[in-house]
Amino acid sequence: MYDMAVIGAGPYGLSVAAHAAAAGMSIRIFGRSMESWRDHMPSGMFLKSEPWASNLCDPAGRHTLGRFSAERGFEAVHGSPLPIGAFTEYGLWFARRAVPEVDERTVTLVTSAENGFAVRTADGDSIGARTVVVAVGVLPFVRVPQPLADLGPEHATHSSAHHDLSAFRGREVTVIGAGQAALETATLLAEQGARPRLVARADRVRWNTVPLPLDRGALRSARTPISGLGSGWTSWAYAQLPWAVRTLPATTREHIARTALGPAGAWWLKERYERQVPALLGHRLHGAEVHDGRVRLTLVEPDTTTSVVEADHVIAATGFTPDLDRLALLDAPLRRAITTLGAGRAPDLNAGFESSWPGLFFTGLLSAPSFGPSMRFVYGATYTAGRLVAAARGRLRGRRTQLLPRPAAPVSSVDGAAALREG
Incomplete structure (x- = not known):
């Protein structure tokens, strides 16, 4: 019997495992290290966050991106975008040095046990x-617009399905979305010989500004602070005060998780994108069908009229939705018993990232509705890891988890929370 099983070996899972191992806990960590970064992001992408805000976290702070870059002989500096490949190699380097051996087998089911x-x-x-720590990242929670859902992967895919975009060379590809994933995917498609088109509900593409210098003097820094999520007091609060976000009413937290730090492109991508990618902005996807081997999209224009465009393939860069119902690796009765936040299907977590089921913890995207938008970024791993491990150690010193009787009838999240609390 291990003290902790960590499911997922991305930035959050590796950071939690590093803290747990340093605390002397017996742990197993499952998953392919940095899998989503290695296999589910197109080659040629860059990290949007600043390098100094992209550290994985070990208790002593020894295994930083800065140290890795110095060892490998390249610079990871403020204001200079870092290739995704370099960041992926950093994560693998961190895994080799800071955590026990990663078990690359896939976890298929987690159930309650004595x-x-x-x-x-x-x-x-x-x-x-x-x-158990659920650190599965974003891949289980891809969001695909309903009109595309039934077309099949030969005609429509999510942006996370692609590592090599060169397969689309010479083909016409429509990219849906207006965030960084959509803008960079469309740009890379053009640079690799495809003919991309961007379609977005937004009436314009929003771009992040060039980052302010870190050394600006006390007065300028006080007026516009810089944080791991960008510049300005709002971004600073989300980055530095996740505990405060968690104290807000559920409806407010849900709204923040859904709308804060909305779709925008990185400043360094703008020129590359604008000279290569045509766009239909203010157009809402209404329908999709396959006709003569091509995808025919029906769009609603800003004046409410409809138009039709065709493509050889459609890529939905439409983000991810935190939803426990999509987490099939959790036993269904266990999944139903977890108290969720407000009207959504994300777990309602305590200050230690523990759910209403004692001993079951969640990180990353699934924790964003509880702690705010920093949990959607690597930056949030530093806030998460130490607090979660401290809470898990406290749980191990406490009372035993109650078992869910079997067979169990479906319960509401409210009733389930009451039934599963410690006796």
Whole structure:
């Protein structure tokens, strides 16, 4: 029986595992290290966040991106975008140095068990753990517009499905969205010989400004502080005060998670994008069908009239939705029993990232509705890791988890929370 099983080996899972191992906990971490960065981001992309705001977190702060870049002989400096490939290599370097060996098997099921949880892998093996940390990243939660959902992957895909865009060379591709993923995907498509078109509901593309210098003097810094999420007091508050976001009413937190730091392109992408990618802005996707092997999209224009465009393929760069119902690796009765936040389907977490089921913790995107938008970025891993591990250690010193009776009838999130609290 392990003290902790960490499911997911991206920036959050690796950071939590580093803290847990340093605290002397017996742990297992599952997943392919940096998988979404290695396999689900197009080659040629750059990190949008500043390098200094993109550290994975170990307790001693030894395994930073700055140290990695110095060892490898390249610069990771403020105001200079870092290739995704370099950041991925940093994550793998961190994994080799800061955490126990990563078990690359896929976890297929987590169920309640005596004194904790049973964690089953794809090959049929099962291990016991007193606590479980769900650090699965964003891939289970891709959001695809309904008109595209039934077209099949040969005609429509999510942007996270692509690592090599060169396969689209010579083809006409429509990209849906107006955020960084959409803008950079469309740009890379053009640079690799495809014929992209951007379609977005937004009436204009928004661009982040060139980052302010870090050394600006006390007065200028006080007027416009710089944080890991950008410049300005609002971004600073989201970056530095996730605990304060968590104290807000549920409806306010949901609104912040849904709208804060909305779609925008990185400043360094603007010129490349504008000279290569035509766009239909203010156009809402209404319908999609396949006709003679091509995708025919029906769009609603700003004046409410409709128009039709065709493409060989459609890529939906439309983000991710935190939703427990999509987390199939959690046993269904366990999933239903977790208290969710407000009207959404994200877990309502306490200050230690623990859900209403004792010993079950969540990080990253699933924690954003509780702690705010910093949890959508690598930057949030530093806030998360130490607090979560401290809470897990406290849980291990406390009382045992109650088992969910089997078979269990479906329960509401409210009733489930009451039924699962410690006796």
